[in-house]
Amino acid sequence: xTSRTASPRPPSPALPGNRRRRLPAAALSxxxxxxxxxxxxxxxxPINTDxxxxxxxxxxxFRTFLFSVRRSGLSRDGRDVDDPLDRExxxxxxxxxxxxxxxxxxxxxxxxxPILRKEMTLTRDEKRRTLSxxxxxxxxxxxxxxxxxxxxxxxxxxxxxxxxxxxxxxKDDERDxxxxxxPPPLQLGAGSVDYTVGGxxxxxxxxxxxxxxxxxxxxxxxxxxxxxxxxxxxxxLGYRLAPKVYKVYPARNHINAxxxxxxxxxxxxxxxGRPLGDSGGTLLYLSPGIQFIPANFIIExxxxxxxxxxxxxxxxxxxxxxxxxMRWLLF
Amino acid sequence: xKKTLLTTTLLILPALVAPAQVRLVTxxxxxxxxxxxxxxxxxxxxxxxxxxDVKVYVDAGKAELRFKEGAPAGLAEIGPAVxxxxxxxxxxxxxxxxxxxxxxxxxxxxxxxxxEKLLLDGGDALRRMSAGRNPPSxxxxxxxxxxxxxxxxPQHHGHPLTLHIKEIRVAEG
Numbered sequence: 287x288t289s290r291t292a293s294p295r296p297p298s299p300a301l302p303g304n305r306r307r308r309l310p311a312a313a314l315s316x317x318x319x320x321x322x323x324x325x326x327x328x329x330x331x332p333i334n335t336d337x338x339x340x341x342x343x344x345x346x347x348f349r350t351f352l353f354s355v356r357r358s359g360l361s362r363d364g365r366d367v368d369d370p371l372d373r374e375x376x377x378x379x380x381x382x383x384x385x386x387x388x389x390x391x392x393x394x395x396x397x398x399x400p401i402l403r404k405e406m407t408l409t410r411d412e413k414r415r416t417l418s419x420x421x422x423x424x425x426x427x428x429x430x431x432x433x434x435x436x437x438x439x440x441x442x443x444x445x446x447x448x449x450x451x452x453x454x455x456x457k458d459d460e461r462d463x464x465x466x467x468x469p470p471p472l473q474l475g476a477g478s479v480d481y482t483v484g485g486x487x488x489x490x491x492x493x494x495x496x497x498x499x500x501x502x503x504x505x506x507x508x509x510x511x512x513x514x515x516x517x518x519x520x521x522x523l524g525y526r527l528a529p530k531v532y533k534v535y536p537a538r539n540h541i542n543a544x545x546x547x548x549x550x551x552x553x554x555x556x557x558x559g560r561p562l563g564d565s566g567g568t569l570l571y572l573s574p575g576i577q578f579i580p581a582n583f584i585i586e587x588x589x590x591x592x593x594x595x596x597x598x599x600x601x602x603x604x605x606x607x608x609x610x611x612m613r614w615l616l617f
Numbered sequence: 618x619k620k621t622l623l624t625t626t627l628l629i630l631p632a633l634v635a636p637a638q639v640r641l642v643t644x645x646x647x648x649x650x651x652x653x654x655x656x657x658x659x660x661x662x663x664x665x666x667x668x669x670d671v672k673v674y675v676d677a678g679k680a681e682l683r684f685k686e687g688a689p690a691g692l693a694e695i696g697p698a699v700x701x702x703x704x705x706x707x708x709x710x711x712x713x714x715x716x717x718x719x720x721x722x723x724x725x726x727x728x729x730x731x732x733e734k735l736l737l738d739g740g741d742a743l744r745r746m747s748a749g750r751n752p753p754s755x756x757x758x759x760x761x762x763x764x765x766x767x768x769x770x771p772q773h774h775g776h777p778l779t780l781h782i783k784e785i786r787v788a789e790g
Contacts, residue, residue, distance in 0.1 A: 440676070442648035532675040
């Protein structure tokens with residue numbers, strides 16, 4: 287169980303003092319880490335993975351989407367166990383992302399702001415209760431610098447470096463109806479400034495596209511609490527279902543299909559410098575998706591199926607979720 | 618009567634001959650591997666001086682540019698426009714009608730309404746045409762299809778672009 291070191295604040299009934307009534311807040315920490323690392327930073331086709339392009343969609347398309355993350359069912363050291371509180375957690379987010387090509391075909395900046403809703407439902411005193419927060423999450427500024435570009439007829443290979451900073455614009459002191467501070471993973475923001483460095487590789491050849499990205503996320507602390515550093519890694523294979531032969535741009539029946547693997551491995555969270563046992567771990571999603579491109583915008587949807595969960599200690603398991611969104615060429 | 622008819626014919630004849638102009642430019646583009654790649658490329662090429670219309674053929678990896686009649690054509694801008702859009706220009710093929718002139722002892726094509734001339738490279742094609750049944754005169758309009766040599770800006774300053782001839786014929790009236 288984690289708690290912020292905020293002595294002026296009254297303790298939450300879920301905080302240390304009554305282990306049986308504790309919320310597995312630390313067990314949710316991977317949840318919060320996953321939010322900025324995965325969908326929010328995976329821009330451009332494919333759907334949940336980054337691309338090394340800095341032009342086209344990457345430099346000129348407004349993007350927004352609805353994503354969900356759901357957790358339920360308790361797991362202890364990899365084995366399913368009964369949860370006396372029957373907890374369920376749902377997170378819905380709508381990030382709004384604006385890119386801008388600072389240097390033509392070289393450097394792009396993107397600014398993103400998520401709107402979040404987080405809910406935890408549990409049984410306490412034989413009553414079903416819901417804790418929830420809604421509002422603006424932590425904003426981010428991401429940059430992408432194209433380093434390698436190798437073009438041939440009908441194909442291209444590119445590599446770019448990425449960097450991002452996450453700013454504490456989301457509230458991190460939301461309370462429940464009794465005035466108790468909600469656990470950190472249920473807060474809209476982390477309260478900390480965090481940093482990301484990474485790289486992206488792209489190879490596209492006619493109807494087939496391969497993209498892979500990896501990033502390291504440095505988490506700093508806020509009020510004595512820090513989420514664990516993490517590594518994200520994503521691989522995507524895309525295929526143009528239609529048209530079979532792309533003649534003149536724009537084609538009205540352009541459909542792409544994707545299959546992606548999206549993963550994250552996180553260190554344990556730390557409270558007052560001490561690692562928390564029920565936090566961190568590795569999560570891998572298999573994400574099939576589809577895009578429809580009628581003109582200068584994209585409509586896309588992706589399922590996210592957890593195929594590997596190696597969660598430290600006792601945590602809620604991740605359940606299948608989805609992403610639905612659109613991108614619109616502005617410039 | 619005969620004199621009037623001849624004068625009238627001479628006055629009408631130039632109007633019946635195709636005007637000197639850049640007709641069609643086809644640029645092959647390397648790295649054009651997706652639909653949204655085409656969007657940026659099309660936008661960039663539309664900004665080239667004199668362009669009326671741009672079509673991007675994604676799978677074929679090329680773009681076709683059509684120019685406004687009588688307007689100057691920014692041929693030297695095409696390669697840089699492709700690079701600026703994020704791709705690599707390969708072969709640029711031009712179909713252009715103009716008048717044969719001499720530029721510093723070399724054959725060149727003057728395009729009416731355009732500030733620049735095009736140096737013609739392809740001595741065999743020119744010699745075959747000159748030795749043919751209807752050799753062009755100095756004032757003849759000819760249509761040339763050829764590949765444009767892209768010269769680095771420092772060398773291009775004041776120096777015409779070079780067109781490597783694939784085909785040359787007297788322009789049809």
